[in-house]
Amino acid sequence: MVLAGGEPDRDYVETAGGVMLDPSTEKRKSTEWIRGLLESTAARPAHFGCFGMHEWAMVYRAEGVRHEQVPLRLSAAETARVVDENRVRCSHFDAFRFFTPAARPLNLLQPTREAQHDNEQPGCLHANMDLYKWAYKLSPLVASELVADAFALARDIRTLDMRASPYDLADLGYEPVRVETPEGRKQYAAAQRAFAERAAPLRAGLIAALGRLDGSS
Template sequence: MHEVSDWRERAAEHEARADALTAGRRARRSVGAVDPVDDFLYDYYALRPGQLRRWHPGAGAVLVDAADAPHREWRWYREDDGGRVTLDVVAFAADRGRAVRTSHRLLSSVRDRAPHLGCFGMHEWAMVYRSEDGERRHGLPLRLGRAGTDEVVETHPLRCSHIDAYRFFTPDALPRNAAVLTRDTQAEFDQPGCIHVSMDVLRHAIALGPACPGALLLDCFEAARAAREIDMRASPYDVSGPDGTGLAPIRVETREGKVAYAAAQRELAAIAAPLRERLLRVCEAAESKGTER
């Protein structure tokens, strides 16, 4: 346990940072606009700006002089007779232990693996392969058109290793993948070079809830957003036009594009690796307390 006496300042700084990160989403929601890159994180992970704004000190932190702390009314927190407030990690682990164990298993499985960089972002292409409504998936036009998109899939091997990309492949694309992926085998296939594995640090931070320190949650959000941007830049969609976000495409159908995509994978893996270690420490803290009950 460690005491936090400046929790008011930390909470205020966290709220300001979260507000800056979510300003675009909140502005779009107020006028009914969408952003196919940024909005994905909120929609896919069922994430709200308010979740990001709520500061948690994390497992093992004790707020001192906290009689006015809003945490007193939040789930899983407890207050002692001295006006100190802390997360009841035992209660949290009792309620959310399964989610914590799942995150721990998946995060650990990636830890010592070398990154594989040969997929070249073909998963998004496989999601619209031979599909009549491919352009409606993200509301963006296909950069090479339907026939050109299908040709790219047919002339490139599919080496997707992430179940949450693979499960959206079209029926014609599924048998083209090098492996059959399932939720049960996810820990066998997740690897640090995968864009979606880098993005999933946000999934694990959300799953860890109040046990995850606020700064770590926002760091994971920023990493996931960077991964999502690369994901869409390498996709078959035209993200450079007025309907997109003004992003420069990574033309993975070309040699130069493949080199650029692999470099982006390495950079994202380097960003995600220390976040994964921090998340693992949160998992370990929650699980060790969970055994007390």
């Protein structure tokens, strides 16, 4: 991909048509890593059975909570019981790394940064929120419309993420999605599927942009 009329900086080189990413830089290595993650995620089937337990696992049997300014909806014992009674299946390392020590062994997976390409799947809220992170990092190599759409998706997903969490956000205008109940889990899974559908073309757009960058598409 060549930016016509651009000015080179440390990550870019001049060409006859303008400016392009220097293939020898660390930024190029980063774009290759991102593309690999996006492609492996897109190729994997989506799972919709986690019911947002990652947020609950972050406060499971903990003396304190991450967001101390916000109260929990349930008592500590009731919160722990929700985790104990529901399967914890988090595939996203940047969520899993905040699990309490007591919650980590309960997760069916043990994600690591090194295995990120092997674990992420397109139904995951955090993987789909990350599309904004990747789009922003890749600017101006991707269209600003894609960046804006990814931001809008991330904002909407984060709203569900916190509404389904153990925190009480009613005073801030966010009614809970009560994933501790069958009705709440059904509501969560339906929203998760809708977000995955919105995320799919954005992920494909990022992959296509990265393909143009290295000349493979």
